[in-house]
Amino acid sequence: MFESICISGDYDLGSLAEKAFFYDKVKLIVNEARLNSLFSKVHPANFISFLEEHREKIQLVYFWILPSTRISYPKNKKPQMIFSSVDEDFIDPYLDYLWEKGGMNSPEGTFTDISLARRLYKLMDKDAVSSETAKKYAEEMENENQIITYLENFLLKTNPSLLRKLPTDIKFRLNVIKENLNGVKTYELEHNIDKDIIDPVTFLNTYFNTFSRMEVWSNYSSDFQTDTLSSVLIQQRFNYLYNKTINKNQQIEVFNNTILNTGNIREVLNSGEKNFLDYIALYEKSRRFKEWVKEIPPESNFIQEYFNTITAKTWAEKLPTKTIRFGIFTGAGLFVDSLGGSGVGTLIGTSLSALDSFLLDKLIQGWKPNHFVENEFKRFI
Numbered sequence: 001m002f003e004s005i006c007i008s009g010d011y012d013l014g015s016l017a018e019k020a021f022f023y024d025k026v027k028l029i030v031n032e033a034r035l036n037s038l039f040s041k042v043h044p045a046n047f048i049s050f051l052e053e054h055r056e057k058i059q060l061v062y063f064w065i066l067p068s069t070r071i072s073y074p075k076n077k078k079p080q081m082i083f084s085s086v087d088e089d090f091i092d093p094y095l096d097y098l099w100e101k102g103g104m105n106s107p108e109g110t111f112t113d114i115s116l117a118r119r120l121y122k123l124m125d126k127d128a129v130s131s132e133t134a135k136k137y138a139e140e141m142e143n144e145n146q147i148i149t150y151l152e153n154f155l156l157k158t159n160p161s162l163l164r165k166l167p168t169d170i171k172f173r174l175n176v177i178k179e180n181l182n183g184v185k186t187y188e189l190e191h192n193i194d195k196d197i198i199d200p201v202t203f204l205n206t207y208f209n210t211f212s213r214m215e216v217w218s219n220y221s222s223d224f225q226t227d228t229l230s231s232v233l234i235q236q237r238f239n240y241l242y243n244k245t246i247n248k249n250q251q252i253e254v255f256n257n258t259i260l261n262t263g264n265i266r267e268v269l270n271s272g273e274k275n276f277l278d279y280i281a282l283y284e285k286s287r288r289f290k291e292w293v294k295e296i297p298p299e300s301n302f303i304q305e306y307f308n309t310i311t312a313k314t315w316a317e318k319l320p321t322k323t324i325r326f327g328i329f330t331g332a333g334l335f336v337d338s339l340g341g342s343g344v345g346t347l348i349g350t351s352l353s354a355l356d357s358f359l360l361d362k363l364i365q366g367w368k369p370n371h372f373v374e375n376e377f378k379r380f381i
Contacts, residue, residue, distance in 0.1 A: 001296035001305075002248060006061075006220050008213070009227035013041040014266035017279050019225070021265055021286060022252055024294045026058045027220055030124070041269075042276035044116055050280050051123050060120075065128035067137075067212035069205045079189045079201060081174065083138035083208050085131050129212045135183055137211045141204060142187075144173040151193075151203060154232045162197045172200060207233060223248060244298075251302040259306065259373060263381035274380065282380045289372045310370040 004025040007016065011034070020026050038047065051058055068086040073079055141147055148170055155163035174187040191200045210230040217224055223245040226234070256264035265282075268274040296305045 001298055001300060001302060002293055003223075003298070004220065005223040005225060005245075006217050007225045008217070009225065009230060011225065012266075012270055013038055013276070014268075014270035015225075017269050017276075018252065018265040020058055021283060021290075022293060023223075024057065024290065027061050028058065030060050030062050044120070046276050046280070048116060048119050048123065050276070050283075052119065054283075055123065060124045061127050062124050063128060063213070063216075064126045065130070067129045067134050067209045069208060071201060071205075077188075080177070081187045081189055081201070081204065082184060083134060083141070083187075084184045085129050085134040085212070127216055129216055131182070131184075133212050133215050134208075137208055137215075138185065138187075140211070141174055141207060142176070144171075147204070147207070148172050150207065150233060150236060151198070153236050154203075154229065155198070157232045157235075158228065165194070165197050167192050174204070203229075206230060210234065211237070225249070248302075254303055255306070258303065260378065260381055262378065265381065268381050278380065282376060285376050286372065288367055289369055289377075292369050306369060310368050 002023040004027070005019055005023045006027040006029065007019060008029040011028075016026075016028065016038070051060065065085050068084055070082040070084075071079060151172065152163060152166070155166070169192070171190055171192045173190050175190060176185050177188050179185045189200065189204070193200050206229050210226070210233050214224075214234060224234070225245070265279070269276070269279060292309070293302075296302065
C-alpha cells in the first residue's frame with residue numbers, strides 16, 4: 001500500500017522517521033538547511049549509520065542543478081525576474097559545506113569529521129532540473145489567465161476571505177523585456193495585487209520551483225510530501241495523485257489516533273521522549289510489519305485491512321484446538337521415530353504439552369500485525 005514517497009519542502013526528524021516506518025521506500029530531498037535541521041536532533045554518526053544500513057530503502061537526493069529565480073528592483077521601475085537553472089556548486093559548493101565548513105551540529109556539540117562527511121556524501125544521489133525544464137515552466141507563466149487561476153484556487157483552498165479582496169480587474173502578468181542567446185528571458189512583473197493578500201513575487205517563485213522540480217520527481221514514481229503552497233499548486237494540476245497521497249497521509253494519522261491511541265513516532269521523536277537510536281531499534285524489528293503493509297493493495301483502506309487481518313482465522317485456527325495439538329505432538333513423535341528414536345516421540349509430545357497455551361497458540365495462529373503493534377510499537381510510543 002505504502003510503496004514509495006519523495007519528501008521535500010519543510011520536514012522534521014519525526015515526520016521523516018514516521019514516513020520511513022510506514023513506506024517501503026523513501027527518497028529524501030536534502031540541502032544544507034535541511035541537513036542542519038536534522039543534525040540538530042540526531043547525532044550525524046547515528047543517522048548516517050542508519051542510512052548506510054538501509055540504503056536500499058531510504059535514499060538522500062540533492063539537486064546539483066537547481067531552478068533559480070533572480071529578482072531585481074530597478075529604481076522607479078517594476079520588479080524584474082529571470083527564471084533559469086543554476087549549478088548548485090556555483091552557489092554553495094556541497095563538498096565545501098560537508099567537510100571544510102564543518103557545519104554538522106549535533107546534540108553533543110559542533111564538530112568537523114572528514115570521514116563522516118565523506119560517508120554522508122557517498123549516500124547522496126544527484127539529480128538535476130535541466131535548462132529545458134526551467135525554460136518550459138518560465139514560459140508557462142507567460143499565460144496570465146493560467147497564473148490567475150492558480151492564484152485564485154490557492155486562496156480558495158487556504159484563505160477564502162483573501163480571495164474576495166482580489167481586484168475585480170486583476171492584473172498579474174510577466175512581460176518579456178529581453179532574451180539572451182541561450183533563450184533565458186528577463187521578465188518585468190506587472191500586477192495590482194496587494195501584498196497583504198499574497199506576495200506575487202513569492203507566488204511566482206514557488207510556482208516555478210514546484211513544477212520544475214515536480215517534473216523530476218515524477219520520474220521517481222512515488223507519492224510526495226512538500227510544503228502547503230506547493231501542495232495546493234500540485235493538487236490543481238495532478239488532482240488524482242494528490243488525493244491518493246493525502247489519503248495515505250490521513251490513513252497514517254487515523255492509524256496513530258485509533259490503533260496506537262497513546263502517541264505516534266513523529267511526536268515522541270520530536271519531543272525528545274525517544275531518541276533516534278530507540279527508533280532504529282524499532283525499525284529493525286518492523287520487517288514483517290512493513291512487508292505486510294507493502295502487500296496491501298494501493299486503493300485499500302489501511303485501517304480496514306488491519307482489522308480484517310487481525311480478526312481473520314488461519315486454517316489452523318478453524319480446527320479444534322485439541323485436534324491441532326494432537327496433530328503437532330503426533331507429528332513430532334512420528335518424525336523422531338522415523339529417525340530411529342523409538343519411543344522418543346512420546347517423550348517429546350509430553351514436553352511440548354508443558355508449553356501448552358502460550359507458545360503453541362502463537363504457533364497455531366501465525367504472525368499477525370497486531371503482534372508487533374501491541375508489543376514493540378506501543379512500547380516505543
